Amino acid sequence: MRWWQKPASDTQITHGNRLWLYILATIIMMLLVIPTFIVIPMSFSDSQYLEFPPSNWSIRWYDVYLESPKWMQATVTSIQVGILTMLLATPLGTMAAYALYVSGHRAARAIFVCLITPMIVPVILIAIGTFYAYGRVGLNNTITGLVMAHTVLAAPLVMIVITSALRNYDLNQERVARSLGATRVKAFFVITLPQIKFSIVTAALLSFLTSFDEVIIAIFVSGGSNATLTKHMFSALRDFIDPTIAAISTIMILVSTTLLLATQFLGPRQK
Amino acid sequence: MASHSDNQSAETPTALPIRIQGLTKKFGQFYALDSVDLEVHSGEFLTLLGPSGSGKTTLLMAIAGFNRPDAGSIRFGEAEMILTPPHRRNVGMVFQSYALFPHMSVAENVAFPLKLRQVNATEITDRVAEALATVQLSDLGDRSIDQLSGGQRQRVALARAFVFRPRILLMDEPLSALDKKLREQMQIELKHLHQKLGVTTVYVTHDQREALTMSDRIAVINQGRLAQVDTPHVIYNQPANPFVADFIGESTMLPLTRDDSGRFFFESHLISADEPEKAGSDCSLVIRPERLFVIKDQAVDTEQTIVFPGVVRDFVFQGDTAFAVTSISDKHDLAFRFGTDASSSEHSMQPGDQVSLGLNRADVIIIPRATDL
Amino acid sequence: MSSGTAQDVDRNPMNERLLRAQDVSEQRMLLSLATPALLMIVAIVLIPVGWLFYLSFIGNDGQLSLEHYQKMVEYKSYARVFVTTFQVSILTTLLCILIGYPLAYFLAMLPQRMAGFFMLAVLLPFWTSLLVRTYAWLVLLQKNGILNDFAISAGIWETPVKLVHNMTGTLIGMAHIMLPFLVLPLYGAMRKIERDMMHAAANLGATPIQAFWKIYFPLSLSGMVAGSLIVFVLCLGFYVTPAVLGGGRVVMVATQITAILENQFNWGAASALGVVLLVATIVILYLAGRFLKLDVALFGKS
Numbered sequence: 001m002r003w004w005q006k007p008a009s010d011t012q013i014t015h016g017n018r019l020w021l022y023i024l025a026t027i028i029m030m031l032l033v034i035p036t037f038i039v040i041p042m043s044f045s046d047s048q049y050l051e052f053p054p055s056n057w058s059i060r061w062y063d064v065y066l067e068s069p070k071w072m073q074a075t076v077t078s079i080q081v082g083i084l085t086m087l088l089a090t091p092l093g094t095m096a097a098y099a100l101y102v103s104g105h106r107a108a109r110a111i112f113v114c115l116i117t118p119m120i121v122p123v124i125l126i127a128i129g130t131f132y133a134y135g136r137v138g139l140n141n142t143i144t145g146l147v148m149a150h151t152v153l154a155a156p157l158v159m160i161v162i163t164s165a166l167r168n169y170d171l172n173q174e175r176v177a178r179s180l181g182a183t184r185v186k187a188f189f190v191i192t193l194p195q196i197k198f199s200i201v202t203a204a205l206l207s208f209l210t211s212f213d214e215v216i217i218a219i220f221v222s223g224g225s226n227a228t229l230t231k232h233m234f235s236a237l238r239d240f241i242d243p244t245i246a247a248i249s250t251i252m253i254l255v256s257t258t259l260l261l262a263t264q265f266l267g268p269r270q271k
Numbered sequence: 272m273a274s275h276s277d278n279q280s281a282e283t284p285t286a287l288p289i290r291i292q293g294l295t296k297k298f299g300q301f302y303a304l305d306s307v308d309l310e311v312h313s314g315e316f317l318t319l320l321g322p323s324g325s326g327k328t329t330l331l332m333a334i335a336g337f338n339r340p341d342a343g344s345i346r347f348g349e350a351e352m353i354l355t356p357p358h359r360r361n362v363g364m365v366f367q368s369y370a371l372f373p374h375m376s377v378a379e380n381v382a383f384p385l386k387l388r389q390v391n392a393t394e395i396t397d398r399v400a401e402a403l404a405t406v407q408l409s410d411l412g413d414r415s416i417d418q419l420s421g422g423q424r425q426r427v428a429l430a431r432a433f434v435f436r437p438r439i440l441l442m443d444e445p446l447s448a449l450d451k452k453l454r455e456q457m458q459i460e461l462k463h464l465h466q467k468l469g470v471t472t473v474y475v476t477h478d479q480r481e482a483l484t485m486s487d488r489i490a491v492i493n494q495g496r497l498a499q500v501d502t503p504h505v506i507y508n509q510p511a512n513p514f515v516a517d518f519i520g521e522s523t524m525l526p527l528t529r530d531d532s533g534r535f536f537f538e539s540h541l542i543s544a545d546e547p548e549k550a551g552s553d554c555s556l557v558i559r560p561e562r563l564f565v566i567k568d569q570a571v572d573t574e575q576t577i578v579f580p581g582v583v584r585d586f587v588f589q590g591d592t593a594f595a596v597t598s599i600s601d602k603h604d605l606a607f608r609f610g611t612d613a614s615s616s617e618h619s620m621q622p623g624d625q626v627s628l629g630l631n632r633a634d635v636i637i638i639p640r641a642t643d644l
Numbered sequence: 645m646s647s648g649t650a651q652d653v654d655r656n657p658m659n660e661r662l663l664r665a666q667d668v669s670e671q672r673m674l675l676s677l678a679t680p681a682l683l684m685i686v687a688i689v690l691i692p693v694g695w696l697f698y699l700s701f702i703g704n705d706g707q708l709s710l711e712h713y714q715k716m717v718e719y720k721s722y723a724r725v726f727v728t729t730f731q732v733s734i735l736t737t738l739l740c741i742l743i744g745y746p747l748a749y750f751l752a753m754l755p756q757r758m759a760g761f762f763m764l765a766v767l768l769p770f771w772t773s774l775l776v777r778t779y780a781w782l783v784l785l786q787k788n789g790i791l792n793d794f795a796i797s798a799g800i801w802e803t804p805v806k807l808v809h810n811m812t813g814t815l816i817g818m819a820h821i822m823l824p825f826l827v828l829p830l831y832g833a834m835r836k837i838e839r840d841m842m843h844a845a846a847n848l849g850a851t852p853i854q855a856f857w858k859i860y861f862p863l864s865l866s867g868m869v870a871g872s873l874i875v876f877v878l879c880l881g882f883y884v885t886p887a888v889l890g891g892g893r894v895v896m897v898a899t900q901i902t903a904i905l906e907n908q909f910n911w912g913a914a915s916a917l918g919v920v921l922l923v924a925t926i927v928i929l930y931l932a933g934r935f936l937k938l939d940v941a942l943f944g945k946s
Binding site: 017018021022024025028029031032033035036038039042049050052092093095096098099100102103105107108111114115117118120121122123124125126128129130132133148149151152155159209212213215216230233234237238245246249252253256257259260264 | 778887901911
């Protein structure tokens with residue numbers, strides 16, 4: 001029996017009957033992945049114009065990027081803001097998720113809904129709102145202001161990741177630890193934390209990326225020497241297709257792919 | 272209801288009595304525990320038995336300190352514990368899910384409470400080895416939790432709960448995740464372990480057979496109240512109310528009438544002449560199906576035996592026993608259970624057969640019919 | 645349930661006050677863990693958005709007025725913005741369903757481990773910067789871009805077709821960016837459908853096609869509706885992709901808000917548009933929340 005004559009699952013439908021689905025899904029997956037990655041070869045082109053495949057290969061656009069003080073400064077700002085956001089959003093979100101999950105208090109649900117509002121409110125509104133409010137207190141064009149705004153965007157993601165981790169975790173373990181003589185704090189750090197650490201790492205990486213990739217708030221709130229990479233990229237995109245963007249995009253794709261694969265390979269080890 | 276007065280049992284160093292008074296826990300308008308009074312004697316194995324949602328786990332969690340009652344008192348010995356956080360109550364606890372720490376080895380799990388108590392390293396090694404030997408897991412100390420079978424996990428959870436020599440041990444349906452054979456084996460083992468450790472044990476289950484097998488005393492709980500607290504014998508043979516009679520074992524309940532001189536009748540049968548302590552007229556006769564027997568050539572009540580003539584309606588063979596439902600009047604049926612050994616002729620019973628069922632007067636159980644339980 | 649027998653009444657509730665005090669302090673301790681996050685959100689989201697809400701009711705003369713909302717009703721340019729916004733959102737959502745359903749179905753049919761691998765195709769774009777993906781499409785779709793080159797050399801069309809800086813480009817880019825938001829909840833819902841259900845249908849005499857439409861599809865609907873809703877709501881407030889791929893021809897609410905701020909610096913008008921956007925989002929989520937369990941879609945297992 002050839003493979004396409006074998007049943008696809010334990011039903012009578014064969015792989016052959018499903019062939020159309022496999023082909024369709026493959027096309028869709030290619031459409032999802034390829035457009036992003038096509039930027040990579042193009043960034044190594046020698047030409048002013050983006051061509052595919054490039055007629056001459058070079059690392060010219062990487063040189064432009066690395067030698068430009070504007071791009072370098074923006075990169076440093078983005079990384080700085082990303083790390084600070086990660087360091088702020090991860091503990092804040094984890095603390096809130098844990099407290100609200102364990103509490104069971106009537107107010108807990110209301111607080112939870114309040115804490116995920118940044119996911120519901122359109123980001124453009126948060127952007128112009130903070131822009132207006134920061135204008136009053138002098139936080140525009142500062143790292144602090146940007147980190148605070150990005151933290152608010154990232155914290156709900158952290159909460160969702162941690163809450164679903166806690167839902168898959170047996171809280172009785174913490175209870176048993178307490179009955180065996182551990183204080184609540186100790187039980188959390190010795191028993192719960194090691195078991196949800198993978199989710200915490202995922203949440204941290206997600207908050208870094210949220211900040212690093214964020215465009216709209218950065219356009220409004222960041223500026224001057226504290227403008228982010230995305231802000232510069234956005235204005236470059238609107239004006240003209242600058243091949244330097246291809247080089248920067250390649251670097252950004254590399255960063256996010258690495259982080260994604262890191263979470264995927266860290267995952268199974270937890271079990 | 273709990274009629275045991277101050278029972279001054281000796282407080283041995285290995286065990287403490289638990290004295291619960293007026294324990295109340297509400298969830299909104301629902302009383303999970305309604306002013307519960309209960310005394311667990313020192314060194315006793317007491318089972319909290321009840322249907323799901325009866326409050327038995329709530330009560331256990333309150334003793335362990337994991338839920339906070341609205342009012343009441345819980346004393347271990349003389350010390351009031353109701354406000355003490357769980358980590359200072361010094362009770363061993365076994366959960367239904369075992370709640371073993373998957374990121375630690377078997378030995379590390381068992382050593383956990385000792386490390387928290389800053390026992391020195393050599394003593395930890397000795398006591399962990401001793402505890403693992405007690406639960407027959409001596410060779411498995413280095414294993415990780417996910418390499419263990421269900422029964423082994425159960426034993427690790429137990430070892431972890433008693434290794435720090437708590438004077439009270441609490442268990443929340445610890446055997447319910449095991450298959451039937453293993454469960455019955457573990458019941459015996461747990462009982463031996465209890466005898467060896469001598470620790471006061473409170474055990475929660477919804478399985479009446481488990482409760483009858485293991486307990487020194489059973490506290491039957493329903494709707495947040497104690498329905499009866501007594502030894503397995505008394506609970507089975509003298510249930511205090513319809514709930515206990517119905518929940519524990521099989522039973523048929525027949526309504527009784529009372530004449531002017533206080534004698535109990537079921538239809539025309541005189542059931543009991545003197546039950547002076549049972550006041551009121553609303554009482555029921557409880558008949559355990561296995562206490563009935565077939566009478567061949569007799570259809571009238573005698574001094575020793577009440578005889579119910581009837582017609583077989585249903586008959587089921589179940590291997591070790593067989594079960595029949597017999598109509599004894601227009602309104603009432605009797606459930607009847609009997610052994611299936613070759614000598615008994617009853618297993619040829621057919622629906623429609625005439626049969627007379629006898630009940631010894633010594634097996635008569637009379638309970639008040641209407642209570643709020 | 646609490647019967648008032650004499651015994652119950654004259655027993656004093658023991659330790660009642662102490663227990664309540666302990667409970668209150670424990671809850672306070674727990675909830676205080678959430679306060680930093682809460683304060684942050686109040687400061688960064690609630691207060692500024694509240695402020696915008698207030699600004700939207702201040703007329704150009706500084707007095708309390710409804711003029712910004714009146715303009716929205718009266719001016720045709722505003723109507724066009726709203727129409728475009730809904731058009732783009734609805735079309736993107738439909739496109740996502742059309743592409744996402746077969747993909748999710750394919751993933752749900754695979755053994756768990758293989759599904760995890762192919763899932764990377766969905767997760768990879770999800771983790772990649774939205775700006776980078778928008779840029780990639782700009783490059784692909786432009787007049788001398790790869791797609792046009794390919795189509796011409798393959799003889800599909802003869803002269804370069806305008807694929808970007810218009811509605812087509814916007815929709816392609818938006819659908820690509822939104823797809824994971826549809827596929828993830830849909831896949832979750834499909835995984836929960838028990839295989840036995842399909843066996844039972846077959847056993848009762850349904851053909852595979854009947855079994856799919858009568859059993860599988862209705863059961864996957866909850867995930868699809870949740871996913872579509874997330875996509876639709878996100879589309880409503882979207883800015884970057886329409887701004888870049890629309891090239892000024894696809895003006896959505898968010899684009900209009902920035903334009904008003906950049907060109908006229910009119911905070912009242914911009915705020916009023918923002919308020920309408922927010923209210924529309926909340927109304928849609930509220931209505932949807934009444935019909936389906938959104939938190940289940942968000943967190944998977946409940």
